[in-house]
Amino acid sequence: MEAVSNDARAAGGTLRETAPRKAPPGFAAVNFFLADVAGGLGPFLPTWFAEALHWSPEGIGLLMTLGGVFGLAFNxxxxxxxxxxxxxxxxxxxGSALILLGVATMVIGHALPFVVAGEIIQAVGAAVVGPAMAAATLGYVGRQxxxxxxxxNAAWSNAGNVSAALLVFLGAKRFGANMPLLVLAGMATLTLVALMLLRPPSxxxxxxxxAAGSKPMGWRDFVRQRPIFIFALTLMFFHLGNAAMLPLLGLRLAHFGGQGAAGNATRWMSICVIVSQIAMIAVALVVGRLAERYGRIPLLIGACAILPVRAGIAAFGIAPVWLFPIEILDAMGAGTLGVITPPLAADLSWGSGRTQTVLGFVMTVQGIGASLSNALGGTLIGLIGWKLAFLGLGIPPLIALGLAFTLRRITLTVSPRSGPTSPVPDARR
Structure with a gap:
C-alpha cells in the first residue's frame, strides 16, 4: 500500500529524493532526430495540401481527421x-520506418487512395513510437x-524540430512546399543510424x-480506474481546441496571405514552428524539474488555463507577426503536457503491468480530441468565419480545466487490482 501511496504523491505531490539516473548521450541524439520523423509532416501537411494539391480547407480538415481516427485504432x-x-x-x-513509408506513399501517390493508405501506415508507426520511447526512458532512469x-527528452526533441524548421525555412524559396519532405527523409535516416548505435536499456x-509473480491488471479492473479516465478526458478536451489552431493559422496564411505573407505561407509556418520549438526547449527543461519536485497535476491545470488565451489572440491577431506570441503560448501549454503526460500516466498505472497500455489509452482519447479538432475548426470556419472559429476553439480547453481540477482532488490510493479509488490529501497540492 505504501508504494501505491507514493504513486499518488508523485502525481499530486512529491517523492523522497534519491541520486538521479540519466540516459546515455546517444539517447539525446535519438530524441533530436526522431522529433521530425514522429510527427510526419506535422503543421506543414495542410500547407502542402493547400499549395501543392490545391485542396480546400474543409477537405484538408476532414482528411486530417481521418488520419487521427486511424491513430485512435492503433494507440x-x-x-x-x-x-x-x-x-x-x-x-x-x-515505428520510424513505418512513418517514413507512410509519408512517401502519401506524397508520391497524390491521389486520395494513396493519401489514405499513407495515413494508415503512419498511424501504425506512431502508435508504437511514443510508448516505446517512454518505456526506454523508464528503463534508463527509473520512475522517480x-x-x-x-x-x-522533450528539450532535445524540440531542438530537433527547430533545426528541421530552419532547414525548411532556408530551402522553401527553392523547393517550396516540398522542402519539408526532403528534411523528413534526412532526419529519418539519421534517426535509424542513432538507434543502431544506441545502447538499449538494461x-x-x-x-x-x-511485482514479481503478479498478473497484469485485467480490463474489468481497468475500467474502474477513475483518475485514468479523468486524465484522458482532460487531454481530449485540451487537444480538441489545440490541435487545429496552428494548421488553421497556416491555412489562413495560405489562402488570404497577410502583411508580407502572400505567397510565403510555407516560410511563415517554418518561422512559426521555430519560435514555438525554441520556447518549448526552455519550457521542457523547467517543467521536467517542476514536475519532479511539485507534482504533475498542478502543471496540468496551468497548461489548460493557457489555451483559451491563445485562442483569443489567434482570433484577433491576423497579421503574421501575431504568430510569435501565439506559438510561445503553445509552448507553455502543449509543451507542458508533452512533458508530464507519460510520467502522469505511469503514476496512475504503476504496479498494474500496463504502464504503456495506459499511456496508449490516454493517447487514444487525446487523439479523439485532436482528430475532431481539425473537423471542428474547418466546420466553424464555414459556419461563422475565421475569427469566431478561433474563439470557438477556446471553449473545449475550459472544460479540460474543470476536469484537471477534478483530477487534483482524486488519485489512486489502492492497488489497481483492488477496486475503486478514493481521494488522497497529497493529490490536492
Whole structure:
C-alpha cells in the first residue's frame, strides 16, 4: 500500500529524493532526430495540401481527421505491444520506418487512395513510437526521475524540430512546399543510424512496474480506474481546441496571405514552428524539474488555463507577426503536457503491468480530441468565419480545466487490482 501511496504523491505531490539516473548521450541524439520523423509532416501537411494539391480547407480538415481516427485504432494496442514485448529500441526503429513509408506513399501517390493508405501506415508507426520511447526512458532512469528525463527528452526533441524548421525555412524559396519532405527523409535516416548505435536499456522492460509473480491488471479492473479516465478526458478536451489552431493559422496564411505573407505561407509556418520549438526547449527543461519536485497535476491545470488565451489572440491577431506570441503560448501549454503526460500516466498505472497500455489509452482519447479538432475548426470556419472559429476553439480547453481540477482532488490510493479509488490529501497540492 505504501508504494501505491507514493504513486499518488508523485502525481499530486512529491517523492523522497534519491541520486538521479540519466540516459546515455546517444539517447539525446535519438530524441533530436526522431522529433521530425514522429510527427510526419506535422503543421506543414495542410500547407502542402493547400499549395501543392490545391485542396480546400474543409477537405484538408476532414482528411486530417481521418488520419487521427486511424491513430485512435492503433494507440492502445501499440502501448500494449510495448508492455508485452519490452523491446523499445527495436520498436522505435520499426515505428520510424513505418512513418517514413507512410509519408512517401502519401506524397508520391497524390491521389486520395494513396493519401489514405499513407495515413494508415503512419498511424501504425506512431502508435508504437511514443510508448516505446517512454518505456526506454523508464528503463534508463527509473520512475522517480522519469519527469526530469522526460523534460530533457522533450528539450532535445524540440531542438530537433527547430533545426528541421530552419532547414525548411532556408530551402522553401527553392523547393517550396516540398522542402519539408526532403528534411523528413534526412532526419529519418539519421534517426535509424542513432538507434543502431544506441545502447538499449538494461533490466526488465516488459510489464514494467509489475511485482514479481503478479498478473497484469485485467480490463474489468481497468475500467474502474477513475483518475485514468479523468486524465484522458482532460487531454481530449485540451487537444480538441489545440490541435487545429496552428494548421488553421497556416491555412489562413495560405489562402488570404497577410502583411508580407502572400505567397510565403510555407516560410511563415517554418518561422512559426521555430519560435514555438525554441520556447518549448526552455519550457521542457523547467517543467521536467517542476514536475519532479511539485507534482504533475498542478502543471496540468496551468497548461489548460493557457489555451483559451491563445485562442483569443489567434482570433484577433491576423497579421503574421501575431504568430510569435501565439506559438510561445503553445509552448507553455502543449509543451507542458508533452512533458508530464507519460510520467502522469505511469503514476496512475504503476504496479498494474500496463504502464504503456495506459499511456496508449490516454493517447487514444487525446487523439479523439485532436482528430475532431481539425473537423471542428474547418466546420466553424464555414459556419461563422475565421475569427469566431478561433474563439470557438477556446471553449473545449475550459472544460479540460474543470476536469484537471477534478483530477487534483482524486488519485489512486489502492492497488489497481483492488477496486475503486478514493481521494488522497497529497493529490490536492
Amino acid at each position: 492502445t494496442p501499440g502501448g500494449a505491444l510495448v508492455d508485452r514485448l519490452g523491446r523499445p529500441k527495436l520498436m522505435v526503429m520499426a 526521475h522519469f519527469p526530469s528525463q522526460q523534460g530533457r 533490466g526488465a522492460i516488459a510489464r514494467m512496474g509489475l
